[in-house]
Amino acid sequence: MEIFHYTFDWSVLWRSPYGGMLVKGIVTTLHLSLLAWVVALTLGMVVGVARVQPLRWVRFAGGAYVQVFRNTPFLVQLFFWYFAAPLLLPKQDQQWLYDNVPDYAYWAGVLALGAYTASRVAEQVRAGLLSIPPDQYRAAYASGMTGFQVYRYVIAPFALRIMLPPLTTEFLTCFKNSALAMTIGVMEVTHTAYYIDSFTWHGLETTSAASAVYLCIALCIIGLMALTEKRVRIVGMMGRGR
């Protein structure tokens, strides 16, 4: 097929060795964003819960975390974790890192993406917790529950369900942001698409394929989460006027 002065060659998508590279890139994108999501969810829950605590300095610490990570570009954070963070370690640890962790770029990517996404997750967790009427907390404490029990048995079952749709959106953002890891040399799918261009001059085909991959995976996740939401729904909880 020829359009203008360009001859399309879609076979770069499956021809050896490019097909294998693309598949590897897709797999890297998936586990990079999933690992980062685990970090983000854990850290984001802690920070989000901290933001609604009665203790002033705890609230402040949570707020400061969110402000710092949301008001700097993710790319700067990525460069910081990759280029600058190892230099802050003691000399022998630096040496150990350079000797024993050949794929440090990947782990820097996981850490950076996780820490950045955590600040966004924290905001959703906070909003979810604030949407629970304060009476629920009071009633739970009044019935003799400990702080942990209040969250585990009363607040979390409601709040987590409320948070599910916005957290799905945040996961998709995390998944898309994983593409930026290419700037520090991680061979995820966007980087692979760009890399194949340097051998074949067929970057248009590979970036189109990468776009299709992102859209398909995003659609699958949206579908999956819609099913999950249906399954865990408590009848009469959602959409009820408060």
Added chain:
Amino acid sequence: MDTGVIIRNFGFMMGGLGLTLQLAAITIVGGLILGILLALARLSSRFWLYWPATAYIHFFRGLPLILVIFWLYFLFPVITGKPVNAYVAAIVSFVVFEAAYFAEIVRAGIQSIPRGQTMAARASGLSARDTAMYVILPQALRNMVPALVTQAVVIFQDTSLGYVIGLREFLRRVNLVDAREARSVELYLFAGLVYFAICSAGSLASQRLEKGRQRMHPA
């Protein structure tokens, strides 16, 4: 810590901030105009306006910005037959991409205006275009201002992606200085601080505006 490296290269790095601000300004204006048109099309009852706009918005919201930049970077030469200028490629991809996000903000803003307003405007003889221009959009835009400011902050951060196709904006220049001076800790902390200062001002403005809006229209 060696702050000398920042002082020595301060002028060079700050020179890039001009390009960063310029990219952000053009993207915000272009993206907002395209976004308003997309939002109006998405709210239209004509299927040949509704479907393409909806598809456009979902398509670009599902892709990473960096991939859109590369895609247009490869697509341009195919259409024009000449290699593309990095500046043009960056601007076009930013506008095309951010318009999809603006469109959703604008749509939410328009939908926050009660239906009765449209009906009243149409009943008093205004055309559909005049209803949008003089009745709905002025009120809707006022409601959207906080969300638009937040998006402007995001765009300001996103311009750092011009880095990948070699635009010498702020982050690229910091990166160049680091390549020469090997002072990553100081330089990236400095870069973070500059972005933080500007973005915090934007976020604060957005919060202020939101509070002001809620005071004027409690509901």
